[in-house]
Amino acid sequence: MDIPAMRASFAKAAAHGDQVPLWFYSHLFLTHPETREMFPVSMATQRDRLFAALGEVMSRVDDLDALVPILQQLGRDHRKFGALAAHYPAVGASLLATLEHFDEEWDDELAASWTEAYGLIADVMIGAADEAADQPAWWEAEVVAHERRTLDVAVLQVRPRTPLGYLPGQAVSLEIDQRPRLWRWYSPANAPRPDGLLELHVKARDGGPVSSALVRLTRVGDVMRLGPPVGHLSLDTDSDRDLLLVAGGTGLAPLKALVDQVARHGPARRVDLFVGARTEDAFYDRADLHRLEQEHPWLTVTPAVSQEKGAPAEHGDIGDVVLRHGPWNSRDVYVAGNPAMIEDTVTRLVHSGVPMARIRTEVFAPSRPSPTLDGKVTE
Amino acid sequence: MTTSDTGSGYEAGPPTADDLRAVHFTPASMLHPGYTDREVDAVLARAADGLAQLTDENGRLARENVQLAEENARLRAQVQGLQEQVDAAAARPSPSDQAVGILATAQLTADEYVAEAEDFSRQMTSEARAQYEEQLTAAREKAGAIIQAAQEAGAAIRGNGIPVVSGGQPESEELQEQVAYLKAFSQACRVQLRSYLEALLSDVETEWGRAHPGALPTPPRGTRPQQLERGRPDVAFSANATADDTEPAGAVPASRSSS
Numbered sequence: 001m002d003i004p005a006m007r008a009s010f011a012k013a014a015a016h017g018d019q020v021p022l023w024f025y026s027h028l029f030l031t032h033p034e035t036r037e038m039f040p041v042s043m044a045t046q047r048d049r050l051f052a053a054l055g056e057v058m059s060r061v062d063d064l065d066a067l068v069p070i071l072q073q074l075g076r077d078h079r080k081f082g083a084l085a086a087h088y089p090a091v092g093a094s095l096l097a098t099l100e101h102f103d104e105e106w107d108d109e110l111a112a113s114w115t116e117a118y119g120l121i122a123d124v125m126i127g128a129a130d131e132a133a134d135q136p137a138w139w140e141a142e143v144v145a146h147e148r149r150t151l152d153v154a155v156l157q158v159r160p161r162t163p164l165g166y167l168p169g170q171a172v173s174l175e176i177d178q179r180p181r182l183w184r185w186y187s188p189a190n191a192p193r194p195d196g197l198l199e200l201h202v203k204a205r206d207g208g209p210v211s212s213a214l215v216r217l218t219r220v221g222d223v224m225r226l227g228p229p230v231g232h233l234s235l236d237t238d239s240d241r242d243l244l245l246v247a248g249g250t251g252l253a254p255l256k257a258l259v260d261q262v263a264r265h266g267p268a269r270r271v272d273l274f275v276g277a278r279t280e281d282a283f284y285d286r287a288d289l290h291r292l293e294q295e296h297p298w299l300t301v302t303p304a305v306s307q308e309k310g311a312p313a314e315h316g317d318i319g320d321v322v323l324r325h326g327p328w329n330s331r332d333v334y335v336a337g338n339p340a341m342i343e344d345t346v347t348r349l350v351h352s353g354v355p356m357a358r359i360r361t362e363v364f365a366p367s368r369p370s371p372t373l374d375g376k377v378t379e
Numbered sequence: 380m381t382t383s384d385t386g387s388g389y390e391a392g393p394p395t396a397d398d399l400r401a402v403h404f405t406p407a408s409m410l411h412p413g414y415t416d417r418e419v420d421a422v423l424a425r426a427a428d429g430l431a432q433l434t435d436e437n438g439r440l441a442r443e444n445v446q447l448a449e450e451n452a453r454l455r456a457q458v459q460g461l462q463e464q465v466d467a468a469a470a471r472p473s474p475s476d477q478a479v480g481i482l483a484t485a486q487l488t489a490d491e492y493v494a495e496a497e498d499f500s501r502q503m504t505s506e507a508r509a510q511y512e513e514q515l516t517a518a519r520e521k522a523g524a525i526i527q528a529a530q531e532a533g534a535a536i537r538g539n540g541i542p543v544v545s546g547g548q549p550e551s552e553e554l555q556e557q558v559a560y561l562k563a564f565s566q567a568c569r570v571q572l573r574s575y576l577e578a579l580l581s582d583v584e585t586e587w588g589r590a591h592p593g594a595l596p597t598p599p600r601g602t603r604p605q606q607l608e609r610g611r612p613d614v615a616f617s618a619n620a621t622a623d624d625t626e627p628a629g630a631v632p633a634s635r636s637s638s
Contacts, residue, residue: 026482030474042493043486089465097473151511206508207501281515 002113003062009110010058013102014051020102021047028094035090038081040181061117068124073230075125079137080173080183080227083129088122132228139164139226141174144197146220149284152204153250154215155189157197158224166192166229168257169334169362173227174200178213183227187254187336187362189285191261198226201253201285233334233362235261241332241358242270246322246345248337249277251364252285255336263296272325273301276318276341279308319345329353336362399426528554 013020025043029036039046053074060067096114100106141164145157166172168191173183188198204215218224233254243262245255252275262271277283289301303313304321314321318341322328333354335345342361350356402422404414528551 022483022486023479026479026486027474030478030482042490044490044494101476151508204504206504207497207499209497209500212500212504 001116002109005110006061006113006117007058009099009103009106009114010054013099014055016102018047020098021050023101024050024094024098027097028091031094032087032090035087038083038181057121071121071124072128075128076132076228077173077230078125079129079132080175080225082137085126085129088126092118092122135228136162138175140223141198141226143218143220143222143224146218148215150281152215153282153284154202154204154218155285156200156202156214156218158200158226159195159197160226163196164198164226164229167231167234168192168261169233169235169254170229170231171254172198172229175225175227176210176213176218177222177224178217179210182210184210187231187233187257189253189256189260191257191264199253199256201250203250231362233336233360236332236360239332240267240269241330243272244322244328244331244333245271245273246318246333246335246337247273247275248318248341249282249364251336251338251341251362253336254362255334256285256289258334259292259296259299262298263292268298271296271299272328272331273299274304274318274322274325275301276304276306276321276337278306280305280313283313317341317344319348323348323352326352331358333359334361335359337364339363339365 022043025039025047057067057071060070092115095118096111099114100111103110139160139162141158141160143156144159145155147155149155164172166188169187171185171187173185175181175183186200186202189201190197190199200214202211202214204212231254235258243258245258247255255273259271259273262269273289275283275285275289283303286303293299293301302321302325304318305313305315306317309315314324316324318337322345328349329352331354333349335342337345342363346356346359346361349359399422404418531551532554
């Protein structure tokens, strides 16, 4: 395998931008029409994703220790798309045809290198998928409750038909009948429960096909598909430090799951949860948080409103409000929300003396189609 | 008998090739040259048994071999079929660049439509939200103002009977207007009632004077202007006072006893 030569040929193709994945998928669908139905109607984001993934793989191809776990995760996750071992050679053939098409100096040696490399990648992915064969490729889950909490936020309770194991703070991808082949990531807002229910917090993004449908079209009794859980915002169980949780918007969901975990499994510790919103009306989960606060003396919930003055909640950016209640130097800190909110909060906390190593974050951004190769479910 | 060291002549089981090579038969006797027939028979019997056994074995193996060959051929065909499938899958005729180009264009068109639809939806929802938030803010401000005005009015009413409203708010202006109107109205009423009563009183006085001018006791007549003077602020009281004047002696004790 001549890795430098492969990198050079990949760079040549990459210079053609969107044309390359466009050509690749067209080639794939023409040679194997049966693969078309695994993809959404619009391939725009899909094309970006494929190339980003290939680029990541190429940049790590000489660091197998790092690459293999990533490929294994990809292989496991691709089961939910209906990817079978038989599809891998098809993809490989189209990939080679594409690279050849965009490389005028393509030769047999390069073809052999790429064939070998792709073979390795496919083997790892197929192997991981086979190992996960005792798990379902996806879980069907029925919507058992759907509450519109604000103009654009809904809280859903869904019940998987077979048990779905996950860690609090992790996310699962989901696909609904109204928006086929569009998988989006959502964090359950509870730790696994004996009745198997998952609580999902969904904010309808303007123009977001899946989130809007989940908020406005989904009804009790609808069945959705859930993919295997991934994510890194899980509670550090080796630590028994008190917790500081800072949530913006629906970033509340994974943090509420951590609260639930402490409540169910301990270890006992103090938990301060700050919830930020633009306006007083945007606190979509106020009643349930209030209930939790009543039930658990170790939990303190502080809402903060950034734009509306004169509200009963504290006024100010969430990061600012958090610092006013500090110091937090002895806490494990978890922050989830939009990128600006996270950056601001983390900067302030680090500035105030919280070690960076004790801060974990989860970015909630519009359209989170898939995890990165590092396994992060958000950009 | 002198045979091989193994003495194979009498042993059971099929003779090995070495056994046979090592066989020595004992000369029978001087009279009968040759081998002892018993020993020869025994070896032959063993050899025959062994041969039969080997023949059987060979037949069985041959049959097995045929079966295996058949099995092998079947598997080979299967593998070939699979290989053909795999080859067909891997080396499906590569589509022409033209075909790829046409599909790519179609895909781009579809992508554009979807993007446009999403964009349209984005615009609609964000406009609707902006409108909603605007209306909500306006409604909230209006409600806030009304509540404030009401609170001020309430405070003023609690403070003293006459609302002293600081100007500026539309509601307080309205209140002020209403208060002024009520003041004017009460003044007008007061004036009208007063003139009516005065006229009535003078009428009564006239009629009463006409009816029994001589029977009128002097003291009440003298006190009437004073009573009227006191009664003026309260219309009802002065009316009663005038009525009382008709029966001054009887009315006073009666009202005392009833009180």
